[in-house]
Amino acid sequence: MKDVFIIGAAQTPVGEHWGLGLRELGATAIRAALADAGLEAGTDRIDALFVGNMLGGAVNGQENLGALLADAAGLLPIEAWKVEAACASGGAAVRAAALAVASGAQDVAVAVGIEKMTDTVSDRLAAGLASASDGDFEASHGLSFTALSALLMRRYMHETGASREDFAPFAVNAHASAAKNANAMFREPISVEDFLRSPLVAAPIGILDAAPVCDGAAAVVLCSREALAAHHRPIRIAASAAATDTIGLAGRGDLLTLGAARSSAEKAFAASGFGPKDIHFFEAHDAFTIITALSLEACGFAPRGEALKRAAHGCFAVGGCVPLSTCGGLKGRGHPVGASGTYQIVEATAQLRGAAGANQVPGARVALTQSIGGHGSIAVTHVLEG
Amino acid sequence: MKDVFIIGAAQTPVGEHWGLGLRELGATAIRAALADAGLEAGTDRIDALFVGNMLGGAVNGQENLGALLADAAGLLPIEAWKVEAACASGGAAVRAAALAVASGAQDVAVAVGIEKMTDTVSDRLAAGLASASDGDFEASHGLSFTALSALLMRRYMHETGASREDFAPFAVNAHASAAKNANAMFREPISVEDFLRSPLVAAPIGILDAAPVCDGAAAVVLCSREALAAHHRPIRIAASAAATDTIGLAGRGDLLTLGAARSSAEKAFAASGFGPKDIHFFEAHDAFTIITALSLEACGFAPRGEALKRAAHGCFAVGGCVPLSTCGGLKGRGHPVGASGTYQIVEATAQLRGAAGANQVPGARVALTQSIGGHGSIAVTHVLEG
Numbered sequence: 023m024k025d026v027f028i029i030g031a032a033q034t035p036v037g038e039h040w041g042l043g044l045r046e047l048g049a050t051a052i053r054a055a056l057a058d059a060g061l062e063a064g065t066d067r068i069d070a071l072f073v074g075n076m077l078g079g080a081v082n083g084q085e086n087l088g089a090l091l092a093d094a095a096g097l098l099p100i101e102a103w104k105v106e107a108a109c110a111s112g113g114a115a116v117r118a119a120a121l122a123v124a125s126g127a128q129d130v131a132v133a134v135g136i137e138k139m140t141d142t143v144s145d146r147l148a149a150g151l152a153s154a155s156d157g158d159f160e161a162s163h164g165l166s167f168t169a170l171s172a173l174l175m176r177r178y179m180h181e182t183g184a185s186r187e188d189f190a191p192f193a194v195n196a197h198a199s200a201a202k203n204a205n206a207m208f209r210e211p212i213s214v215e216d217f218l219r220s221p222l223v224a225a226p227i228g229i230l231d232a233a234p235v236c237d238g239a240a241a242v243v244l245c246s247r248e249a250l251a252a253h254h255r256p257i258r259i260a261a262s263a264a265a266t267d268t269i270g271l272a273g274r275g276d277l278l279t280l281g282a283a284r285s286s287a288e289k290a291f292a293a294s295g296f297g298p299k300d301i302h303f304f305e306a307h308d309a310f311t312i313i314t315a316l317s318l319e320a321c322g323f324a325p326r327g328e329a330l331k332r333a334a335h336g337c338f339a340v341g342g343c344v345p346l347s348t349c350g351g352l353k354g355r356g357h358p359v360g361a362s363g364t365y366q367i368v369e370a371t372a373q374l375r376g377a378a379g380a381n382q383v384p385g386a387r388v389a390l391t392q393s394i395g396g397h398g399s400i401a402v403t404h405v406l407e408g
Numbered sequence: 409m410k411d412v413f414i415i416g417a418a419q420t421p422v423g424e425h426w427g428l429g430l431r432e433l434g435a436t437a438i439r440a441a442l443a444d445a446g447l448e449a450g451t452d453r454i455d456a457l458f459v460g461n462m463l464g465g466a467v468n469g470q471e472n473l474g475a476l477l478a479d480a481a482g483l484l485p486i487e488a489w490k491v492e493a494a495c496a497s498g499g500a501a502v503r504a505a506a507l508a509v510a511s512g513a514q515d516v517a518v519a520v521g522i523e524k525m526t527d528t529v530s531d532r533l534a535a536g537l538a539s540a541s542d543g544d545f546e547a548s549h550g551l552s553f554t555a556l557s558a559l560l561m562r563r564y565m566h567e568t569g570a571s572r573e574d575f576a577p578f579a580v581n582a583h584a585s586a587a588k589n590a591n592a593m594f595r596e597p598i599s600v601e602d603f604l605r606s607p608l609v610a611a612p613i614g615i616l617d618a619a620p621v622c623d624g625a626a627a628v629v630l631c632s633r634e635a636l637a638a639h640h641r642p643i644r645i646a647a648s649a650a651a652t653d654t655i656g657l658a659g660r661g662d663l664l665t666l667g668a669a670r671s672s673a674e675k676a677f678a679a680s681g682f683g684p685k686d687i688h689f690f691e692a693h694d695a696f697t698i699i700t701a702l703s704l705e706a707c708g709f710a711p712r713g714e715a716l717k718r719a720a721h722g723c724f725a726v727g728g729c730v731p732l733s734t735c736g737g738l739k740g741r742g743h744p745v746g747a748s749g750t751y752q753i754v755e756a757t758a759q760l761r762g763a764a765g766a767n768q769v770p771g772a773r774v775a776l777t778q779s780i781g782g783h784g785s786i787a788v789t790h791v792l793e794g
C-alpha cells in the first residue's frame with residue numbers, strides 16, 4: 023500500500039445554515055480545502071471526489087452527490103461518488119479517498135463530509151436518522167435514534183452504578199473547547215449544574231448529553247508521496263480501518279462493548295504501530311455522552327465500565343492524559359451527521375499542524391479519530407501522524 | 409496498482425419480490441457469490457463488503473446497508489459501507505471493491521448491488537428516482553427521471569431525423585436475450601410492432617423504451633493475485649474508471665454527448681490497452697433506448713448520431729459486431745437501479761467463463777460494461793478479460 027498524506031483541510035462553520043443547501047455548503051468546503059493545499063479546480067490535477075453523506079435521500083431529496091458536488095466545485099469530469107455509513111459516513115469517505123490514493127489509481131483525491139439537517143420537517147428528520155438502525159426490528163416499532171442510545175445509557179448505568187451526573191464531564195469538556203472554536207455551533211461553556219438541569223429527551227439522555235441537529239461540510243485533500251509539494255505541511259494517514267457489528271442492538275452479546283469500534287481501533291493500532299498510550303489526543307464520536315464512554319473503552323483508553331471514573335479524574339479534559347474532542351466534538355462543535363467524521367479529521371489535521379489556536383494540544387504529534395454510525399454497527403478509525 | 413480478479417459472481421432473479429426485503433435479497437446474492445468462489449462466511453477470510461444502492465434512504469427507510477448486509481450475510485465484523493452514484497451505484501460498488509483490493513488493504517472483497525423498488529407507493533418511488541437529478545433546478549420543478557430522458561430522446565430525434573421506430577432494435581434485442589435468461593424479469597420476445605404500439609410514458613419515450621421498476625441483488629467477489637486458488641476461474645478487471653458530467657441537463661454544452669460515459673470509457677480503454685474494436689460484447693446501461701444509443705456513441709461504437717443506423721444493420725444484436733445486453737440488459741432482465749451495474753458485471757463474468765448458456769457469445773474474451781447514473785452525470789466503466 024502506498025503512503026497517503028493529508029495536504030489540505032477546511033470546514034464551513036457548523037450551524038443552522040438556512041440560506042445554504044448541499045450544493046453551496048459542499049462546494050465551499052471543497053474549494054477551501056483545495057486552497058489550503060495550494061490547489062485550484064480547473065488548473066491543478068485533482069483526480070477524484072468522495073462524498074460522505076447520510077441523509078441526502080431520506081431528508082433532502084438529493085442523491086448523486088458525487089456528480090452534484092464535482093459539478094458545483096468545478097471539478098468535472100473527475101471520478102466522484104457518495105459513501106454512506108450512517109453517522110460514520112464522513113469517516114468512510116476519507117477511508118474511500120485513502121484507498122483510492124493508496125492503490126495508485128489516483129494521486130490527488132478529495133473527501134468531503136456534508137449534511138443538511140435543517141430546512142426539513144422534524145418527523146422526516148427523525149425517520150431519516152432512524153434509517154441507521156434496523157428498519158424491520160427497531161425503527162418500524164418506533165425506536166428513534168435517541169431512544170436506542172438511551173437503552174445503551176440505561177444499561178451502562180445499571181451495570182456500573184453510574185449516575186447521570188457522572189456523564190457530565192464529557193459535555194462540559196466539549197462545550198469548553200467549542201467555546202474557543204469559531205466554527206463551533208455552541209460557543210458557551212456549560213457547568214455540571216447546567217447539564218443536570220437540562221431537560222430529558224429520552225431518559226436517561228438529557229439534551230446536554232446529545233449532539234445537536236445542524237448543517238455543515240468539511241473536506242480534506244489527500245495525496246500520494248509523489249504528489250507532495252514543497253509548500254505542503256503533510257499529515258500522514260498512519261492507519262485507516264473500518265469494521266461492523268450487528269445493526270440491531272438485540273443481536274449483541276454485550277450491549278456495552280461497541281464491537282465495530284473496538285475492531286476498527288485494533289486494526290488501526292496494528293497497522294500504524296501505535297497504541298492507546300501513544301495517542302496525544304482523541305477525536306471521539308461524542309454524539310451522546312454514552313457513546314463517548316463506550317468509544318473510549320472500545321479504543322483501550324479505559325477498561326469496560328471505567329471510562330466515567332477516568333473522566334471524573336480529568337483524564338479526558340484538555341491537559342489530561344488523552345484530551346478529548348479538542349475543538350468541541352460532535353456535542354459542542356455540532357454533529358451534521360454524515361459530515362462529522364470528516365470534521366474530526368480536519369480538526370485533527372489542524373492540531374497536528376500546531377494550528378488549532380486556543381484549542382491547541384501542546385506537542386500533539388499522533389491523533390486518533392473514530393467515526394461511529396448506527397449505534398455502533400459501523401465504525402471508521404484513523405490514526406494520523408504529524 | 410495490484411491486479412484484481414473476479415472469482416465469484418451470483419444474482420437473484422430480477423422481478424417483483426414482494427416477500428423479500430433488502431436484507432434477504434442482499435444476503436442471498438452475497439452468499440451465492442461467495443459459494444461460487446468456493447468461500448463461506450465465518451470460515452474463510454473475507455475482508456470487506458461494498459454495497460451499491462440508490463434508494464435505501466429515499467424509498468425503503470433503510471440506510472447503513474453496509475452493516476445491515478454484513479450482519480445478514482454472516483460477515484461481521486468486516487469493513488462494510490454503502491456506495492451511492494444514482495443508477496450507477498452498482499458499478500461504483502464494484503469500483504470501490506476493486507480499489508480496496510488494488511491498494512493491498514484487502515485481499516478478498518465483495519461488492520453487492522441491491523435495490524428494492526416494489527412495496528412502496530409510486531409517488532415516493534418517483535421522488536426517489538428524481539433525486540438522481542438536480543433537486544434545485546430539475547426535480548423540484550416536476551421533471552421526473554423519465555421526463556428528463558425524454559428530453560434527450562426528443563433532441564436526438566430532432567438532430568438526427570430518427571423516428572421512434574429507429575429505437576426499436578435495442579428493445580427487441582434486449583427482450584430476445586431476456587427470453588433466454590432464467591433470471592430476467594421479462595421472458596417474452598417483442599416485435600417492432602409491439603414496440604410501436606406500446607403506450608407513451610413521457611413522449612417520445614414509450615413503455616417499451618423504458619426499463620421496468622423491480623427488485624434484485626447481484627454480487628461479485630474480488631481478490632488479489634495472492635488470494636487466487638486453483639479451483640477459481642478468475643476474470644481479470646483489466647480496467648475500472650468513473651467520471652462525472654453536469655448534474656443538470658441545462659449545463660451541458662452538447663445534450664447528445666454523455667461526457668461522463670465518454671470520459672470513463674476513454675480512461676478504461678487507456679488503462680486496459682483495449683479499444684472499442686477489441687470488445688467482444690458490451691453490457692450497456694439501456695435504461696431507456698436513448699441512453700443505449702448515447703452510451704454506444706460515448707464508448708466509440710458509433711460516431712455521434714450514428715448508433716441507430718448501426719443498430720438497424722444488426723451491429724448490436726447477438727452475432728453482430730458488438731453484441732449488446734446479451735442477457736437482456738436493463739430493459740429485458742430488469743433495472744433494480746442501484747443493482748444494475750453489478751448485474752452487468754455478473755453477467756459479463758458468466759459470458760467470459762463461457763457459462764452464459766443460451767445467451768453465450770462464442771469466444772467472448774474481452775467485455776465492456778458501463779453503468780450510468782443521473783442522465784449521464786455519473787458513469788462507471790469496466791473492462792473485463794477472461
